[in-house]
Structure formats: C-alpha cells, structure tokens
Amino acid sequence: MKFLTSQPLLAVDYPAGREDIVKKRIEKLERYGISLEKFIAKGYRGTVFSGKMFPPSYFSTPIKVAVKFARSDVDKVNFLLKEAEILEYLSNNDFVPAVYFYDKDFLVMEFVDGEPFDSKTFLHRKDFKEIVSVILEKCYLMDELGVEHTELKGKDHIVVNRFSVKFIDFESAKFAKSPRNLFQFLGAHLFNLPDDALERKGINVERVKKGMKTYKENREKGLKEVLEGLNL
Structure with missing residues (x-):
C-alpha cells in the first residue's frame, strides 16, 4: 500500500471513509494476492482502482x-454480485473483461487497456468505420x-485497443x-454526428436507418x- 496516500485509500469505502472497513477490505484483497496501485475513477455506485494480482x-x-x-451510500444492495453474474454469463465472448474474484464489497477483474470510444474524436481516424x-x-x-x-451512450464504457473492443462498467x-x-x-455515437460528416466518410445514413427498422423484426438481417x- 506504499503507492497510495491516505486520501485515495479512503475511496476504498467512499464516501464514508471508515478506516476499519478500508483496512478489512485491503487485508482481504491481500489474502488473495491482490494489491492496489492507483485510484482511477469514482462512479455512481462504486470506485475503481488499478492493481496487481500475484499468482501463487x-x-x-x-x-x-x-x-x-x-x-x-448506494441503496442497491449487492449490485457488484449482479455485475459479476452478468460478466460471467458473457465470459465466453471477447468483449467483456474477465472476472477473477468478487463478493458483495468488491469485484476484481481484468484491467482493460485502450482508448475510450468518442465518435467525435474517432471520426477523424481512417479506421473509423x-x-x-x-x-x-x-x-x-x-x-x-x-x-x-444501459450505459453505452457514455463515452467511457466502450474501450478500443486497435481493433479490439471491450465494454466495461456493467454495474447498471x-x-x-x-x-x-x-x-x-x-x-449516441453515430447519429450525434452531422449527416454531412457521416456522408463524407462514405456512410449511407438512410441505409443505416433502414437497417435499424429491420433490426426490430430480424436482428441478423438488420x-x-x-x-x-x-x-x-
């Protein structure tokens, strides 16, 4: 824990910052060979750190x-268990992070490297389409x-690493x-752009919209x- 100052450590039990809870959670992680490194983000239901898991x-x-x-301060009880359940259900696919360990207090999973997808930024890339x-x-x-x-409209929930894509933050x-x-x-990410910008990329907007209508009846064809x- 030498890499963390006391302030980030309190985010282990945000916003209460109860020292006994922080200590209990960190000690439990250490028993599983996991150490925290850096505070990354604070969300509506949880806080996220990067860390390392040391194999036996x-x-x-x-x-x-x-x-x-x-x-x-989250009202919804055991939401991490639900998130882990969904990630494990999707685990045979390459678009979700792997789950290593979880309980009602924390979830340990694969760290996803890459760039958050923002259509306005990615639009200027040759490989946008x-x-x-x-x-x-x-x-x-x-x-x-x-x-x-439910949260794919946010730009921080889709991570791109070359042509690899992963969805993260399944808490909702x-x-x-x-x-x-x-x-x-x-x-959220295509039709938020001007039609002329999409057309300059060679995208047939009307064809895409027609496909969306078809998708409602036949996903594969749509x-x-x-x-x-x-x-x-």
Whole structure:
C-alpha cells in the first residue's frame, strides 16, 4: 500500500471513509494476492482502482487488474454480485473483461487497456468505420444474449485497443427480453454526428436507418443492412 496516500485509500469505502472497513477490505484483497496501485475513477455506485494480482507461483508474472469497490451510500444492495453474474454469463465472448474474484464489497477483474470510444474524436481516424462495425457486431451479440448494458451512450464504457473492443462498467446492466444495445450505440455515437460528416466518410445514413427498422423484426438481417450502410 506504499503507492497510495491516505486520501485515495479512503475511496476504498467512499464516501464514508471508515478506516476499519478500508483496512478489512485491503487485508482481504491481500489474502488473495491482490494489491492496489492507483485510484482511477469514482462512479455512481462504486470506485475503481488499478492493481496487481500475484499468482501463487513465484515465477509467474503479476496480472494487472481493476478493482471496483461498492460505495457506502448506494441503496442497491449487492449490485457488484449482479455485475459479476452478468460478466460471467458473457465470459465466453471477447468483449467483456474477465472476472477473477468478487463478493458483495468488491469485484476484481481484468484491467482493460485502450482508448475510450468518442465518435467525435474517432471520426477523424481512417479506421473509423471499421471500429464502428466491430462495436456494432458486439452490440448485436449482446442483444442476442439478452443483456442490456444501459450505459453505452457514455463515452467511457466502450474501450478500443486497435481493433479490439471491450465494454466495461456493467454495474447498471440487466437481463432483458428486448435489449437495445445496438440502438443505444447508434443513437449516441453515430447519429450525434452531422449527416454531412457521416456522408463524407462514405456512410449511407438512410441505409443505416433502414437497417435499424429491420433490426426490430430480424436482428441478423438488420445488422447486415446497417453494416452495408457503412460502405466498408
């Protein structure tokens, strides 16, 4: 814990900052070979640190992890258990971080490196349409699996590393009969851009919108039409 000052340490039990709870959580992590390194973010329901997980073997390389702690002022009980349940349900797919350990107080998972997707920034990249197509395919898969992320409209929940895409922060995610991940992404990250900017990229806006209508009745066919509208 030498890398942390007392102020970031209190975020282990934010906003209460109860020293006994902080100590208990850190000691529990250490029993599992996990040490905290840096405070990363504060959300509506939790706080996140980067850390390292040391495998049992002395010769194994430590694994970089993200550790999320439940906030002390959150009304929803055991939301970390729900987030872990959804991540484990999606674990056979490459678009979510791996889960290593969890309980009601914290969740230890793969640290996802990369750049948060912001369409206004990525629009100027040559591979903009290719990245969008990968994200759309992952949204489609999540829709097919019956999970709604609910926060894909935010720019910090989609992380891009070259052509690898991962969704993070599933604390508000839920199982749903009719998930709207693809619609949410398009509405927040494509149609927030001017039509002329999209057309300069060679995107057929009307074709994409037609594909969205088809998607409501037939996801596979609708996705195909949306991707055709990107003119890759």
